[in-house]
Structure formats: structure tokens, C-alpha cells
Amino acid sequence: MPTDALEYHERTKHSPRSVREGASGLNFDNKPRPYKAYIDLPTKPLADRIRPPQQPALSAIAESTPDGDPVREKPTLETVTALCYYAAGITKAIERRGRTHLFRAAATTGALYHVDLYVVCGDLEDRGDDATRVESGLAAGVYHFDPRTLSLDVLREGDYRGVLAAATEHDAVADAPLSIVATSTWWRNAWKYEERTFRHAFWDSGTTLANLLAVAHALDYRAEVVTGFADEPVADLLGVDPEREAPLEIVPIGSGSSAGDPSDETPDLEPIDPDTEPLSPTEREFALIHEAWRAGTLEDGASAERWRSVRSDGPIGRRDPGNGERIALEPVDSETASSRPLHRTIRRRGSCREYARESISFRKLSTVLDRAVRGVPMDVRPADAPPLSFVDPYLLVTAVDGLEPGTYHYHPAAGELERLRSGEFRREASHLALDQRLGGDAAVCLYFLTDLEAITDAIGDRGYRVAQLEASLTAGRLYLATYAHRDLGGTGLTFYDDVVTDFFAPRAAGQTPLFLYTMGHPA
Template structure:
């Protein structure tokens, strides 16, 4: 079985989010992928993400117009017999013909999301194979080396001692929290959430493995976390530790998140960031899709890992791009924020 994630790049969100719609498409699809991959794993079914494919052919099969709705990812789930060789005489499958009702606002022109998708198209299997090989040779890319700053170990709960809770319960509880208690967050719970969310995404660009994040670094603004001095940090998954980069306050958290008070109330803000220039240089325009895809899945997993801890809550938020980069510089001087997730003790 192959599932296709095809969000409405223009007809669904662009009337509201304008030029930022392309990002939101990956944030939303990342949530779908996090749940899908987690569910497949729970049933011991193999599943991985295919990011390199013939875009127009998939769009035609789905019966959608890329000018309004476009495929972003394919997800093969399960095992089956190998597909035989195709030939020119093979009849193509019948295309779907979905019935849609456009919103009046959707008639507006929003060129940036359309252009971003079009400039990263692949045409045919040969091009997709070449792109996958290019990415495999380049990855990891877009990341910045760790420094020698003070480390704060987070001591995440190990798999052998964790309390098993059904994925379904976390998925059902998952929501965007808008009310946080003024209580400190457990350092170990923070560490466990970060550890589970940053394991990487199995995909066609890495042979179906998940060798950790390949295109994003994770930064944390922490205020009122037990055992963690207030400040800005880079999270190092391989060490399960935070590296201190400087000071941070709840006011900083709120300001960087477009003034949204939930960011400061939550006490922990998690940013995924990448060097977009390096990613595009090494993986082409479609590399930006990968960086956003990886960040989107990480965002979805942050939600699930948070809501696996009953006292906790979280929400994804928008943010100021350049201000976030400046605040986390010089470490993140060449990087751009992809996603922001705020988490804390829910009221």
C-alpha cells in the first residue's frame, strides 16, 4: 500500500497564510507522517517516506491540479511482491476524479507556493533516482558543528525502563495547548520528548533508515525547567544534552514567536533550523522540501512525545525568521528557522 500526502498548497491555506503557505504544507504533512510512521511501527509494518518521484505523474494519477493542490510525499506501507518491469504497452491506472468545492477566497493569486513547488519538480524515474543519489552523497547538510559550551545532560528515560502507553492514547490527546500552568517542567521529561522526536525520518534519501536528523539542528529556549538554567541552547541528540549558548527569558520567547504569549507561558521553545543555502546548493531546490519535511515530522513527533506525558501540553507556533536567527547567533548565523514548538505543563 502506498499513501500519498497531497495537501492543498493553494486551495486550503494560502488564502490565510499567503507566502508562508509552502511551510505550512510541510508542517501539516509532517503531522500526518509522524502519526502514520508511528502507527506502522506499532503494527511492525515497514514504512518509509519517498520524497523523490515524478511529481506531475502522481498529480495526474490523483486527479489534482498542481496549481492548486500538489503531492509532497509518498509513503509505502507494508510488504508485498516485487513490481514487475513495466513497458510502453502497459496501460496506465485510471486517474482519480475528486470532487472539490473551492472557497471564494481561493481565487486569489498566490504565486510563491506554486513557484516553490514547480521549481523543485522532478520529471520521470531517472531524474528521481539521480536526485536521491545526489542527496545521499551530500547528507548530512545544513547543520552546524557542535561547540565546546557548557553541557546540561537531560538523562532521557531509556527504552528498557519507559512506561509503555499506546500510541493511540497520545494521538487522541494531542491538541494545540493554549493554557500552560506556571510550573517548572521536568528536565528528564524534556529530555525524553527531545530524544524521541529527533530520531530522524526513514526515507528514500537515506536507504529507509533513520540515522538522526540530516538537515536540521535543534535549538531550545528554556525558562523554568528543573535543573536547566534559563537560557538558549543547542540540543545534541547523540549526547542527549543541551549546549548552553547564552541567556533567554520568557519575554524573549514571546517576542520571537510573533508576540504570542503561549510561547513564554510554556517555558520551553524548540526550533528546528537549517542552512537553506547549503541545502539547496547540495540537494537542489527539492532539498528545501526535505529540510521542511524533516522539520515537519519532528514537529509532529514533538506533539506525540509531549502528549505521551499526561501533565504536558504543547503547540506549534509561527515566528520571526531573522530575529530568531539573530538571537541564536553566532551558532545559527547561517541558519533559518523551519518550525517552532512550545511545550510545558498544561493547565
């Protein structure tokens, strides 16, 4: 019997004792490669020139709905290039101790890059006269994005969008000229993090898709994250074995290009099992990961549509505001906000490894929170949903000008912080963050917590994925909002689960942390 979400979460919690007793060295001779390398598959080069999205990052991340321009022209090969590159491409190379380290566009745990992107599209012709369209478009097919070569591996030829439409029974997928599917290859992360990899699958796909949504919206295309789909048909479409690599989310891009009736338009889905290079000399399996994935799967498109249609009278897993003192945020307006373009922000983004113990501006903190925590477009969230539907943001503040150090509950709909406790908590901030000094040196630690029992009671085991994803998508936007400011840096950290709950009690009683994001001045 599969391990359900609550059991999985409980069994993968960190505590001071579990970390102390579970510490072991890593076998770097067996470290998996951070890329999926196919053997003898044809490839399609992406566009020679990457056209960077010029919209300011703070504007691009503020989109809380999937809306794009309804008359926007169909995406092109250039569009696919920008989407893939700025979501999962190699954006910088850093020399350290005689070795070159390649970093991707989005933050991932341990820089192990276990999330891959697949493109499923109809014919995408580049705009221009007939003479320039022939070789520069992208034929209908199923492709895997290879960030090493900035190219697409050709998995299937033909229009298979109907498979995704049938697996989701979601209009946005059926109407999209292209969709991008995110997957996780478990071993590429489990080499270091073992069973916690199922958590990291949603942490890391969330930060990746935060970039993808921002780029799509900056280019004025409709885009949202679809979490409800029949898992096995999507895995079969991509030619992946869920015990090793599983589909996580689907992101339809654009509109007005229906895949038609799947029974009439979609080619027969013949099985494929393309050969790939071994990830490492010895690949280990962690049964708990696959069991947790299996517990939340959906059988077919009708099941996905029923699951998606479950609605609550209000947010699930969150806590009501209390009677604490309220401090209104003071975000700057669009005229005076940082105008750093999205493409430069993504290239600048890093994961800060050392903070200076200096105060940050309250207005900059306010602006980061205001733009990043407006809600993410997900299929399971109603159109009139509040900014956050499944998680609560709690702040541990150590150094913000004009804001008393202490703990706060952030209420994004009201744009207010509610003070919970006042006090100097640097030592506690470090301890909560797995006794990492970085947590104590940060100006702000922002935790996303939820009541998992309430989530799974309301929307089942797949709700675990959704809650993790809402937290990580929002954290991905926090990354971008932070690095849109020249003097700020940020990073995600791991934490002692129950110690965090106890620290934010009594407000957080019954909740559990899902993500920790820190920010401050880089040293």
C-alpha cells in the same frame, strides 16, 4: 521562470514590520471547507471496527529506520483503516460557543486541514477463511480518504502501483503492497496564510506523516517517507491539478508484494478529472506558491533516482558543536517510561492554547527529546545518517527543573545539550514567537534551523522540501512524545524568521528557522 526556494523563503519571512503592515481581517463567509468532497464518485467503506495500535507511543516514535517485520502478512482493509484514521481522521469533537469543532489526528496550521491522503494499492484481502474474505478486502485501485465518512472515494480501479514505481525508481515503492500519497490543496490553507502555504504544506504533511509512520511501525510494517518522485505522473494518477492541489510525499507500507514491471502490469493511465464541490464561494490563487512548487519538481523516475542518490560526506545545513558546557540528557528507560498506547496518545493530542508557568521535569524533557529526535526514515537520508541530517535543534529553556534557564544547542547523536547562553528569556521567547504570549509561558521552545543556501547548493530546490519535512516530521514526533505524558502539552507556533536567527547567533549565523515547537504544563 519559477521562483527558487531561497527567493520564496526570503519573500515569505515574517518580521515585526511585515506582520504589522500585512494584518488584515479574514472573510469567514469565504472560508474554504476543510474536506475534499467528490461529486458522484463510488465509495468504499473502511472497516467497521478500528483496531487501535497498542504499542506505547514512546516506543512507536523511536523508529529511525523503515524496517518492519520482513515476514509480516500483507496489509488488510483494517490496516488501511487504522493508518488513515490515526493519521488524518476525526478523533474528537469539541463544543465551543454553541458550535461543534471537529479535530483531526494530527496538528495542522490554523486547523484548516489542507493535507489529504490517497491510497494506491494492489488487491488487499483480509485474513480469514474464504467465506469472510470476499466482501471485507480492498480491491486494487486508487482511492481518496474521506475523514468525514471514514470511507474511500474510488478514483481508479486496477493495480496502478507501477505508476508510483516508475515515478520514483525506488525499490521500497515497487515492493510495497500499498502506498499512501499526501497532497496539499493550497487554497484551503492560503485563505488565511496566503503565500506561506507552501511552507505549511510541509509543516502539516510532516505532522500527519509522523502519525502515519508511528502507526505503521506500531503494527510492525515497513514504512518510510519517499520525497524523490516525478511530480506530474503522480498528480495525473490522482487526478489533481498541481496549481490547486499537488502531491507532496509517498509513503510505501509493507513489503514483499511487487507491482511487477510497470510496462506489463500497469493499466494505461487515462486522464481523470473528477468533479468536486467548490471549496468556497471565491477561490483565490497565489502564484508564488505554485512557482515555488514548480521549482523543485522532478521530470521522471530516472531524475528522481539521480536526485536521491546525491550523498554528502555528512549532514547538510547544520552547524558543528562548539565548546560550551555539555549537559547529558537523563531519559528514562523503556521499563519506567510512560506506557500510554499510541492510539490513546493520538486521541489525547491537542494544541495547547495556554501554559501554566510551572517547571517541567528534566527527565521528561530528556525522554521526549531522546525518543522523538532519533531520525526519521526518509529516502534521501543514508542508512548510516545521524539522527538529523538537515536541521539543527535549538532550545530556549525558561522552566525546567535542574536545568539553568537559557539557550542550548541540542546534539542528538551524543544525547547532550550544549549551553549557549544563560539567562531569563521569557520576554524574548514571546517576541520570537510572533509576540504570542504562549511562547513566553512555555517551559521550552524548540526551534529547528538550517542553512538553506547549503541545502539548495547540495541537493537543489527540492532540498527545501526535505529540510522542512525533516523538521516537521520530528516535530510531529515531539507532539506524540509530549502527549504520551499525562501532565504535558505542546503546540507549534509561528515566528519572526530573522529575529530568531539573530537571537541564536553566533552559532546560528547563516541559518534560518523552519519550525517552532513549544511544550510545558497546560493551564
